[in-house]
Amino acid sequence: MKPRTFFYFLREALRGLVRNRVMTLTALGIITIGLFLFGLFFLLTANLHHLTVLAWDEIEIRVFLEPTVKNPEKIGAELAALPGVKSVKYVSKAEGAASLEKMLGNQNLFLEGENPLPAAFNLSLLETADLQSLVRLASAVPGVEEVVFKQDFVRFLEIAIRLIMVFGLALLFLTAFAVLYIIINTIQLTVYARRREIEIMKLVGATDSFVRWPFLLEGIILGLLGAGLALLILKEGYAFLIQKIQFYRRFLPLLSGPELELILMAVLLGMGLFFGGLGSHVSLKRHLKV
Amino acid sequence: MLIAKKLTKIFNNGVVALDQVSLTVQKGEFVFLVGPSGAGKSTFLNLIIRQEVPTSGLIAVNRQNLAYLKKREIAYLRRNIGVIFQDYKLLPQKTVYENVAFALEVIETKARLIRPRVYAVLELVGLLNKANLLPSELSGGEQQRVCLARALVNRPLLLLADEPTGNLDPDTSWGIMELLLEVNRRGTTIVMATHNREIVDHMRRRVIALDRGKLVRDTPKGGYTLET
Numbered sequence: 001m002k003p004r005t006f007f008y009f010l011r012e013a014l015r016g017l018v019r020n021r022v023m024t025l026t027a028l029g030i031i032t033i034g035l036f037l038f039g040l041f042f043l044l045t046a047n048l049h050h051l052t053v054l055a056w057d058e059i060e061i062r063v064f065l066e067p068t069v070k071n072p073e074k075i076g077a078e079l080a081a082l083p084g085v086k087s088v089k090y091v092s093k094a095e096g097a098a099s100l101e102k103m104l105g106n107q108n109l110f111l112e113g114e115n116p117l118p119a120a121f122n123l124s125l126l127e128t129a130d131l132q133s134l135v136r137l138a139s140a141v142p143g144v145e146e147v148v149f150k151q152d153f154v155r156f157l158e159i160a161i162r163l164i165m166v167f168g169l170a171l172l173f174l175t176a177f178a179v180l181y182i183i184i185n186t187i188q189l190t191v192y193a194r195r196r197e198i199e200i201m202k203l204v205g206a207t208d209s210f211v212r213w214p215f216l217l218e219g220i221i222l223g224l225l226g227a228g229l230a231l232l233i234l235k236e237g238y239a240f241l242i243q244k245i246q247f248y249r250r251f252l253p254l255l256s257g258p259e260l261e262l263i264l265m266a267v268l269l270g271m272g273l274f275f276g277g278l279g280s281h282v283s284l285k286r287h288l289k290v
Numbered sequence: 291m292l293i294a295k296k297l298t299k300i301f302n303n304g305v306v307a308l309d310q311v312s313l314t315v316q317k318g319e320f321v322f323l324v325g326p327s328g329a330g331k332s333t334f335l336n337l338i339i340r341q342e343v344p345t346s347g348l349i350a351v352n353r354q355n356l357a358y359l360k361k362r363e364i365a366y367l368r369r370n371i372g373v374i375f376q377d378y379k380l381l382p383q384k385t386v387y388e389n390v391a392f393a394l395e396v397i398e399t400k401a402r403l404i405r406p407r408v409y410a411v412l413e414l415v416g417l418l419n420k421a422n423l424l425p426s427e428l429s430g431g432e433q434q435r436v437c438l439a440r441a442l443v444n445r446p447l448l449l450l451a452d453e454p455t456g457n458l459d460p461d462t463s464w465g466i467m468e469l470l471l472e473v474n475r476r477g478t479t480i481v482m483a484t485h486n487r488e489i490v491d492h493m494r495r496r497v498i499a500l501d502r503g504k505l506v507r508d509t510p511k512g513g514y515t516l517e518t
Binding site for chain 2: 004005008019196197199200201202203204205206207208210211
């Protein structure tokens with residue numbers, strides 16, 4: 001495409017948006033609301049997932065060793081190599097006793113040399129860990145006496161993570177489709193309002209692509225503007241929320257920071273661009289048959 | 291310039307709009323297409339600009355069979371055919387100048403050529419002093435002249451006019467007809483569908499009469515009816 005032609009399309013797209021202000025503002029409002037809702041669900045799902053992952057990080061599997069074990073390092077290395085293990089920490093008999101004493105608030109619980117606690121390894125888990133098989137594999141390592149973990153809590157978390165992943169993704173997909181549907185219908189209205197213009201363009205000899213480009217650019221501009229507005233509202237709203245719950249953040253550590261903003265920006269702008277362009281393309285198809 | 295052979299158009303609802311119509315229009319001719327409403331006049335014009343496709347038979351413009359045109363070729367065909375409509379089909383938010391220039395912009399005419407060509411054609415139709423007005427600020431006759439200017443600005447070989455005087459008073463209609471005659475004198479072939487008996491009878495040009503889709507009369511220098 002010649003630069004002159006592209007600038008003609010861009011000029012026509014901008015003129016179209018300005019000349020049909022009412023339709024433009026209506027479409028922009030609807031696209032903004034749609035993308036805002038998508039962004040909201042995105043943040044909600046991301047935070048729920050983040051919270052469950054944090055809880056998962058807190059899970060530890062304690063692997064008690066047989067009292068006769070002489071070389072715990074070797075067992076530690078074997079445990080660290082198991083699939084799903086993030087890190088391994090050795091807890092000696094003395095450390096185990098100190099930890100228990102600290103927990104119970106009772107000094108000198110055991111006399112020196114009478115400490116019955118076995119040495120152990122604390123395993124922290126990767127998000128992808130399959131707990132059942134990990135416990136089975138850890139139990140099978142020579143020198144391991146018993147593997148202990150908070151079974152009910154872990155089960156609950158496993159189910160919660162799976163549900164959030166499945167429902168969160170389903171919700172995001174559904175919202176994305178709903179937003180696309182709304183955008184297509186909205187742009188269809190703007191195209192319908194200008195069907196006469198399209199008809200005349202076709203009758204005086206414009207090619208389909210010549211008719212299509214300004215509308216495509218209009219859709220893309222509307223999509224990007226809508227995404228920008230939705231982003232602005234989400235960013236300010238989320239910052240306000242974070243500030244409001246500052247005090248509770250120790251218990252409710254919400255996601256924040258430039259990385260989250262960047263991801264949200266990429267997702268919403270990408271959706272605005274793609275949905276705006278696709279909306280125009282689909283809406284135009286019927287009217288090009290002149 | 292224009293050839294139709296056994297041209298038939300049957301719409302999906304079963305209505306036969308054209309039935310085995312055969313005719314030839316030579317370059318530079320001025321032809322009236324007459325007949326009652328529903329006779330097939332507009333369908334015939336729509337087939338020429340490939341807004342409709344024939345059910346059977348042949349229609350060719352400039353020796354080009356329109357049945358086999360690709361999408362892009364349809365656009366190029368239309369660049370050689372100017373069309374004026376009873377309802378003008380002007381863009382209400384564009385000025386007179388922009389409405390005419392639009393026809394050149396959409397076929398990617400070089401920018402430096404657009405302005406002189408638009409002003410030349412506006413001068414021809416007598417609207418040079420109204421170039422910056424919107425269609426809503428013009429009379430019906432003036433709007434039809436803008437439509438004519440838009441049809442002519444691309445220097446078409448063939449000009450189709452579908453009831454161009456249908457919405458105009460007699461004086462204004464004669465003004466439009468004089469312009470069409472002038473355009474025809476300059477070499478453009480004109481096919482004009484009309485109900486205007488007075489104009490057809492007065493101008494004594496070739497008359498092709500359609501009735502219920504059939505060609506019922508083709509008279510050189512004819513009248514609106516056989517008797518006139």
